[in-house]
Amino acid sequence: MEYDFKEIEARWQKYWAENHVFKAVEDKSKPKYYVLDMFPYPSGAGLHVGHPLGYIASDIYSRYKRLCGFNVLHPMGYDAFGLPAEQYAIQTGQHPEKTTTGNINRYRGQLDRIGFSYDWDREVRTCDPAYYKWTQWAFLKMFGSWYNPETDKAEPIETLVAKFKAEGKWDGLSEKEQSDLLMQYRIAYQGETAVNWCPALGTVLANDEVKEGYSVRGGHPVEQKKMKQWQLRVSAYAERLLRGLDDLDWTDSLKDMQKNWIGKSRGCEMVFQVENGDRKYDVTIFTTRADTVFGVTFLVLAPESEWVEKLTSPEQKAAVEEYLVQAKKKTERERLAETRKVTGVFSGSYATNPLTGDKVPVWISEYVLAGYGTGAIMAVPAHDGRDYAFAKAFNLPIIPLIEGCDVSEQSFDAKDGIMCNSGFLNGLTVKEAIPAAIKYVEDHGLGHAKVNYRLRDAIFSRQRYWGEPFPIYYKDGIPMPVDEKDLPLTLPEIDEFKPTETGEPPLARAKDWTYKGYPLETSTMPGFAGSSAYYLRYMDPQNDKALVSREADEYWRNVDLYIGGTEHATGHLIYSRFWNKFLYDLGYVAEQEPFRKLINQGMIQGRSNFVYRIIGTNTFVSYGLKDKYETTQIHVNVNIVHNDRLDLEAFRNWMPDYKDAEFILENGEYVCGWAIEKMSKSMFNVVNPDMICDTYGADTLRLYEMFLGPLEQSKPWDTKGIDGVNRFLKRLWRLFYERDNFIVTDEKATPAELKTLHKLIGKVQADTEAFSFNTTVAAFMIAMNELVEEDCHKREILEPLVIMLSIYCPHICEELYHALGHDTSVTYAEFPEYVEAYTVENNCTYPVQFNGKMRFTVDLPKSAAPAEVEKVIREMPQTSKYVGDGAIVKVIVVPGKIVNIVVKQ
RNA sequence: GCGCGGGUGGCGGAAUGGUAGACGCGCUAGUUUCAGGAGCUAGUGGGGUAAAACCUGUGUGAGUUCGAGUCUCAUCUCGCGCACCA
Numbered sequence: 009m010e011y012d013f014k015e016i017e018a019r020w021q022k023y024w025a026e027n028h029v030f031k032a033v034e035d036k037s038k039p040k041y042y043v044l045d046m047f048p049y050p051s052g053a054g055l056h057v058g059h060p061l062g063y064i065a066s067d068i069y070s071r072y073k074r075l076c077g078f079n080v081l082h083p084m085g086y087d088a089f090g091l092p093a094e095q096y097a098i099q100t101g102q103h104p105e106k107t108t109t110g111n112i113n114r115y116r117g118q119l120d121r122i123g124f125s126y127d128w129d130r131e132v133r134t135c136d137p138a139y140y141k142w143t144q145w146a147f148l149k150m151f152g153s154w155y156n157p158e159t160d161k162a163e164p165i166e167t168l169v170a171k172f173k174a175e176g177k178w179d180g181l182s183e184k185e186q187s188d189l190l191m192q193y194r195i196a197y198q199g200e201t202a203v204n205w206c207p208a209l210g211t212v213l214a215n216d217e218v219k220e221g222y223s224v225r226g227g228h229p230v231e232q233k234k235m236k237q238w239q240l241r242v243s244a245y246a247e248r249l250l251r252g253l254d255d256l257d258w259t260d261s262l263k264d265m266q267k268n269w270i271g272k273s274r275g276c277e278m279v280f281q282v283e284n285g286d287r288k289y290d291v292t293i294f295t296t297r298a299d300t301v302f303g304v305t306f307l308v309l310a311p312e313s314e315w316v317e318k319l320t321s322p323e324q325k326a327a328v329e330e331y332l333v334q335a336k337k338k339t340e341r342e343r344l345a346e347t348r349k350v351t352g353v354f355s356g357s358y359a360t361n362p363l364t365g366d367k368v369p370v371w372i373s374e375y376v377l378a379g380y381g382t383g384a385i386m387a388v389p390a391h392d393g394r395d396y397a398f399a400k401a402f403n404l405p406i407i408p409l410i411e412g413c414d415v416s417e418q419s420f421d422a423k424d425g426i427m428c429n430s431g432f433l434n435g436l437t438v439k440e441a442i443p444a445a446i447k448y449v450e451d452h453g454l455g456h457a458k459v460n461y462r463l464r465d466a467i468f469s470r471q472r473y474w475g476e477p478f479p480i481y482y483k484d485g486i487p488m489p490v491d492e493k494d495l496p497l498t499l500p501e502i503d504e505f506k507p508t509e510t511g512e513p514p515l516a517r518a519k520d521w522t523y524k525g526y527p528l529e530t531s532t533m534p535g536f537a538g539s540s541a542y543y544l545r546y547m548d549p550q551n552d553k554a555l556v557s558r559e560a561d562e563y564w565r566n567v568d569l570y571i572g573g574t575e576h577a578t579g580h581l582i583y584s585r586f587w588n589k590f591l592y593d594l595g596y597v598a599e600q601e602p603f604r605k606l607i608n609q610g611m612i613q614g615r616s617n618f619v620y621r622i623i624g625t626n627t628f629v630s631y632g633l634k635d636k637y638e639t640t641q642i643h644v645n646v647n648i649v650h651n652d653r654l655d656l657e658a659f660r661n662w663m664p665d666y667k668d669a670e671f672i673l674e675n676g677e678y679v680c681g682w683a684i685e686k687m688s689k690s691m692f693n694v695v696n697p698d699m700i701c702d703t704y705g706a707d708t709l710r711l712y713e714m715f716l717g718p719l720e721q722s723k724p725w726d727t728k729g730i731d732g733v734n735r736f737l738k739r740l741w742r743l744f745y746e747r748d749n750f751i752v753t754d755e756k757a758t759p760a761e762l763k764t765l766h767k768l769i770g771k772v773q774a775d776t777e778a779f780s781f782n783t784t785v786a787a788f789m790i791a792m793n794e795l796v797e798e799d800c801h802k803r804e805i806l807e808p809l810v811i812m813l814s815i816y817c818p819h820i821c822e823e824l825y826h827a828l829g830h831d832t833s834v835t836y837a838e839f840p841e842y843v844e845a846y847t848v849e850n851n852c853t854y855p856v857q858f859n860g861k862m863r864f865t866v867d868l869p870k871s872a873a874p875a876e877v878e879k880v881i882r883e884m885p886q887t888s889k890y891v892g893d894g895a896i897v898k899v900i901v902v903p904g905k906i907v908n909i910v911v912k913q
Numbered sequence: 914g915c916g917c918g919g920g921u922g923g924c925g926g927a928a929u930g931g932u933a934g935a936c937g938c939g940c941u942a943g944u945u946u947c948a949g950g951a952g953c954u955a956g957u958g959g960g961g962u963a964a965a966a967c968c969u970g971u972g973u974g975a976g977u978u979c980g981a982g983u984c985u986c987a988u989c990u991c992g993c994g995c996a997c998c999a
Contacts, residue, residue, distance in 0.1 A: 261917045261994080268916070268995055275999080295999060308999090375997045385999050393914085394997055462998055577994080650950055651939075703950095715937070717926055721919090722992085729925065731950080732937040738952095783927070786936035793936090 011741035013705030017819040021123060029833050030082065030125040034563045038079035042564055043070045044543055044603075046572025046580070047132075049087045049535075050111035052096070055118045057695040057713075057725055058612030058687055062571040064710050065609060065719050065781060067124045069569060071815035072776050074125075075839035081564055082125055083546040085132035086112050087539050089140075091209065091225045094474040097505040104474040104505070108135060118697060123706045123818050125835070130549045134538030140476045141496035142545060142555040143537050146587065148479055148489050149594060150196035155244035162195055162244075162593040187486045195241045195590060196468065198487060202312065202379065203467050205233035210507045211471040212237060214534060215464060216579035238468040238478065238531065242586045246270050246461035248600075249585055257605040259720075262577055269578040271462025276446045277382065278455035280307060282370055284319050284357035291315055291359065291370075294381030294460060298449060299441035300388040302430040303407040305399065307359045307370045308352070308385050311335045312378035319370055321356025328353050328372060335374055350375070350401040362454040363431065373398060381460055390415045410438070466583065468534060473505045473514035475532030481523040490523055497528070539580055540587035543567050543602055555596065566599040574608040581606075607779060610722035612713075614693030617649045618642060618681040619659070626665075629672040631679040644680060645692040647699070651728050654678040684724045695725055707817035708734045714781035714816065736789055737820055740813070743801055744824055752828065757804040759846070764794040765805050766846040772812050773842060781816075788813060803828060808840035 024030065043066050048059065063084075070082040086108075093104035093111075112133065119126075132139050153162045168190065172178040181189065191197050203212040208228035217223060218230050242249075250270050253263045275296035282289045293307065309315050311332055320328045331353035352373030359370050375394050376385050389399035389406040396419035399406050408415045410425035427433045432448070433441045449455045469478075479490035479497045490497055500518035508516050515521055515530040522528060541555065548560035566588075581603070588602040619628045620639035629637050631652075648658035656678060660666055671678050685691050700709045711733040717723040744752055757765070771787040795805065807828055814821035814834040825834040 259917095264917055265994055271995090271998060273998070293999085297999075373997095375999095377998065380998045387999085392999065394999075397997095460998080462995095574993080653950095712937095715925085721926095723925065726925070726938080728950095729938045735952095736937090782925095783936085786927070789936055 011738055011820070013707065013737075013820070014702075016823045017121075017123065017701075017706050020819045020822045021120060023822075024123075024125075024833070025128075027833070028129070029835050030127050031129060032079065032081045032083075032127045034560060035079050036563065038077065040081065040564055041070075041073045041078040041569075042081045042543075042567045043073070043569045044082075044546070044567045044571070045084060046570070046576065047085045047087050047539070047542065048115065049090050049092075050108060050115045051092060052107065052111055053689070054111075054114050055697055056687055057697050057700065057709075060119075060122055060697060060709075061612055061713050061719070062573070062607075062609035063119070063124060064122070064713050065607070065779070066569065066571045067126075068710075068714065068781060068815045069776070069779070070125055071818065071835065072839070074835055075811065075815065075837060077838070080125075081130075081546065082127060083130040083132075083549075084119070084124070084126040084128070085130075085542060085546070086115070086134065087535070087542075088112065088133045088135040089475045089533075089538055090535050091472070091474075094472055094505060095209075095226070097474070101504070105135065121698060121701045121706055122709065125818070130546050132542055132545050132549055134476075134542065135474075137496040137498045138552070139542075139545065140538060141552075142541070143476050143533065144479045144490075144495050144497060145492065145555065146541060146591065147196055147476075147533070147537070148492060148495075149596075150240065150590060151194055151480070151489055153195045153590070153594065154190075154193035155195060155241060160248075162590050164594075165190060165194065168193055184484075184486055191487075195244070196238065197241060198236060198238055199465075200234060200236045201239070201465075201467075202232050203235050203237055204230045205235065206230045209472075210511075211513075212467055212469060214467050214536070214579070216582075217534075238529075240466040240468050240583075240586070242466045242582070243461060243463050245586050245589055246272070246463045247459075248589060249463070249582065252585065252589075252601050256601060256603070258603075259606075259608065262574065262581075262606065262608060265574075265577040266582060269463060269582065272459060273462075274457070274459050276449060276455055277458040278362065278386065278449055280359040280362060280386065282307070282315075282319055282357050282359040284321055284355075287318075289315070289318055291319070291384055292382045292455070293384045293386045294458060295386055297388065297391065297442065298445035299427065299430070299433060299436075299438060300391050300409055301361065301363050301386065301445060301449075302433070303388040303390050303409045304361050304366075304368055304386045305389060305405045305407060306368050306387045308376045308387050308395075308398070309355065309370065309372045310376040310378035310383040311372055311374055313372075313376075313383040315384060316355070316372055319355045319357045324354055324356030328355060331372060350397050352398060352402060354402075362449075362452075369404070371398075371402070379464065380462065389419060391420055393419045393421055395419070463582075466536075466586075468537070469531035470534045471507060471513035471530075472532055473499070473502065475534065476537055477515065477532055478529035480529040481526040482529070483526050487529070488526070490528075494523075497523075499532075536580055536583045540583045541591070543570075543584075544588075544591075544597060555591075561596075562598050566601060567603045568605060570603040570606045571609060572606075573611075607720065609719050610717075612687065612716070613684050613722060613724045614687030614691060614695075615646065615724045615726045616683050616685050616691045616693040617644050617646050617652065617654075618683070619644045619654060619678070620681070625670075626668060627670040627672060628678065630674040630677070631681045632674045633672060634681075641681065643690075643692045646695065646727070649680050652680050652682060654680050687725065695727060700727070700730070704730055704734045705737075705819070707737055707820050711736070711785055711816050715785040717782055719779055719781055733785070733789075736792055737817065739792055739796055740820065740824075743795060743806060744827060750827060751801045752803050752806055753801055754804075755802050757800070757802050758798070761795070761798055761800050761802065761805050762846040764791050764798070764800075765808060765840075766843050767791070769808065769812065769840050769842040770844070770847065773839070776815070785816065788816070810834065811837045811840060 045063050045066050066082070070080050074080050088108050093107050096102065096107055097104045134140060134143070152165050154165050154168045156163045156167065169178060178186070191199070204215065204218045205212055206223045206228050209223060209226060212235060213223055213230060217225070221230055222228060223230055250267060250272055253266060256263070273296055275294055276298040277292050277294050278298065278301070279290045279292050282291045291307065309319065316328065352371050355370045355372055357370050358367045360367055375398065376383065387395040387398065389395040389404065390408045396406065406415055407429060408420070409427055409429050410420060411428045413420040413425060423438045425438055427436050427438065427441045430441070433444060436444060446457050450457065477497050477499055479495060480487050481490060482488070500515065500521055502514055502517040504517060505514050507514060513530045515532065521530065544556045544561070547564040548556040551557055584602050588597060589600060591597045592600050618641045620631065620634040621628050621642055623638045623640060629639060644654065644659065645662060648655045648662060656671060660669055685693060687694055697709060708730060712730045715733055744750060768787055768791040772784055775784040775787065791809070810821045810824045810828070811834060814825065818834070822834050825837070
């Protein structure tokens with residue numbers, strides 16, 4: 009009987025589905041384990057071989073945990089709202105729901121072939137009204153809540169109203185005024201800010217959706233624009249999001265990314281009095297270097313700062329306005345490109361240094377950001393590189409404040425040295441001077457210590473169709489929440505998916521888009537809305553009374569292992585944590601943090617192949633000979649290349665242009681060049697998992713993806729290496745079958761066979777728990793080589809082997825497990841127990857004393873020549889003069905030969 | 914500029930401070946087969962030898978150690994993230 013993977017895989021996949029083998033049911037008698045993949049956006053291109061990498065890893069771990077006796081929750085779903093389906097809809101008129109459903113079905117088909125152990129009964133789709141009901145529900149909760157700084161958590165807005173009433177600030181306000189007041193406190197609020205506007209997409213974008221001035225999706229230019237938008241008060245959670253990282257089992261690099269994004273900085277706000285003619289204003293600045301206040305030689309305002317208008321003198325008005333116009337015209341991209349170019353304009357007014365009484369000019373410059381701190385800074389050119397560049401460009405004074413520093417060429421930014429020219433701070437180190445200066449400022453009522461965060465509130469509106477509608481309507485212009493009982497507020501049908509002629513979002517096209525006779529909000533929610541709490545929904549996906557029931561939530565709690573790409577570090581992974589903390593504050597979920605352990609799988613890159621066409625001909629020259637000709641390098645479809653050898657016939661048939669291609673061969677073959685590039689259609693290097701499943705089977709695919717290298721590393725896909733793991737499975741099969749005969753016996757295993765097995769058990773256990781899947785696969789191969797060598801066909805060895813291997817190759821192992829006489833799925837088997845005694849059985853440990861003080865333990869195989877060992881021990885005192893009392897000496901011996909002496913304290 | 918990871922054969926990659934290159938691909942030779950993008954056996958870092966011995970070897974340079982791919986410092990280089998955040 010041959011290893012017929014196609015038949016085997018199809019049969020067991022059907023069996024698993026029909027018997028709901030992977031169904032997760034709350035079971036308080038078992039410990040839970042929640043393994044989650046970042047659910048995919050179902051794009052039109054389908055899966056390539058890089059996508060399932062993380063899914064395979066999480067599946068292996070899920071199956072491992074099941075064998076270890078855990079009740080495993082391992083669900084899957086789709087992040088189904090999003091721009092590409094909508095862009096496609098605009099071009100073709102095809103409803104996004106239709107394309108999305110089509111893509112989901114295609115994804116499901118591809119996923120099913122790989123043999124994942126998902127509980128598909130728990131599938132969620134973010135575009136399903138039964139699902140986005142709870143996205144809208146969470147939004148309503150955020151709209152109806154505020155962040156109470158005293159209790160340091162979110163609370164219902166009613167507690168704030170009560171507070172206002174008690175303070176006499178509420179009664180007497182009009183309905184509009186009350187709404188406006190509360191809007192400044194709500195967790196989900198509407199506010200006017202500078203947003204990333206993408207004209208090509210016709211929508212605003214969040215900070216993490218923009219990269220280097222272009223939209224992440226589509227790569228269209230993005231500009232800054234002031235607009236009224238829905239926002240989430242993520243910034244209120246900055247400190248908790250930062251502190252929460254400490255308890256998480258995430259990589260340091262990912263934590264650093266989040267820390268960086270949150271951007272906490274401790275400093276001090278200080279008030280400078282500014283005179284514009286005879287009018288006086290108090291301008292507050294933010295600085296982390298309060299100690300340098302004696303070196304302030306000017307102030308700088310952000311161009312968008314509200315102070316600009318008030319502090320511009322009549323004489324400078326024209327110049328300032330000219331500058332503002334110039335600054336506004338620039339796109340975000342141009343600003344970035346001119347990062348080091350210094351621009352600015354004098355406002356005409358002067359500020360008084362609160363410590364020295366000196367008068368310094370107030371300038372306006374782009375290098376100060378309106379959105380951070382107070383939008384105004386005190387400039388200390390001697391000790392800040394940016395201020396220095398500005399001072400040099402506009403010829404402003406530079407006062408050094410640290411003994412012995414040289415500021416003739418560049419500023420001295422380091423935070424060390426002794427202060428000088430600084431009044432009462434003279435003689436202190438910088439590290440002493442900072443708190444001393446802040447204390448002085450506070451004591452004299454000139455300002456106060458202040459912590460700032462770079463984390464901004466999340467822009468939550470999108471001017472698009474294919475997203476969750478906001479459950480908000482406008483009563484005489486006042487935003488009002490839709491009643492909870494009327495959720496979900498489903499997306500209306502519209503005839504076209506473009507914005508309206510007047511530039512309104514597509515929802516404005518909907519007929520009767522009203523609630524209680526009032527107009528509804530026409531924006532929709534962004535992509536991250538639906539993905540922020542999906543892990544909670546999996547716990548209780550059919551519940552129509554709550555996002556998740558208390559019972560389900562208290563059993564599953566949070567995700568124990570989350571696997572996904574690093575691209576979500578500052579988007580989804582921040583928003584989800586925020587969302588979860590908010591729900592925690594209101595008592596809806598049991599855990600503060602959603603994802604306990606997180607692993608970022610690396611990208612699988614493509615391996616492109618090239619052919620070399622001699623210029624002006626249709627002749628292609630083999631790689632080794634190409635330097636003798638003038639050639640152009642052309643991408644060739646990797647699927648018609650094997651081991652870098654071109655299939656000439658397939659090449660001629662590939663494209664009409666190559667029908668009559670001629671070849672210059674080396675050794676009778678056409679050798680292609682190659683390079684590692686991103687896997688993409690345009691480079692003809694996309695490898696489809698379906699194709700691998702057809703040729704080699706899902707078990708081989710799973711094994712090979714893990715074997716490629718460490719999970720977290722990026723690595724190239726190279727189909728040619730797959731033969732090795734495929735061979736491994738064929739050899740496994742041959743341990744069970746010889747032709748049509750089942751050859752497994754009940755014979756007792758030999759010590760050598762037991763050693764092979766238990767070495768493997770130990771390695772599989774340790775490496776799987778450490779997520780080192782590539783070395784685990786290698787361990788299986790080593791064991792296989794030994795078993796083939798030993799010609800072992802014994803149940804005692806093969807059964808535990810099959811159980812362990814089933815986490816990697818479930819289909820073939822299910823088949824073999826049943827062949828061994830079992831009638832339940834291998835999923836319900838137990839992970840074999842590791843017995844150390846079997847693996848050290850061949851070694852001897854000799855404790856040795858020297859001079860009655862030292863003890864040597866000599867650990868060596870039996871086969872080592874005793875005379876040789878004795879000699880070493882005798883000679884040791886001479887060769888090991890460094891050995892102290894109580895040291896343990898270990899002699900490492902390979903058969904017959906002493907290799908090294910180890911000393912351990 | 915700041916922060917975080919990496920540099921090991923022809924390739925992907927292994928190595929609790931202790932035989933560097935596991936395992937796999939590729940390659941070489943042999944063998945088997947009607948055939949194969951098939952199976953089996955042996956070899957495979959470089960130099961050296963008939964074969965051994967031997968020499969050399971983990972980006973570069975120092976250091977710690979009886980012993981360093983691994984630890985420390987410096988340096989070069991690649992990748993990623995943030996980026997006028999005061």
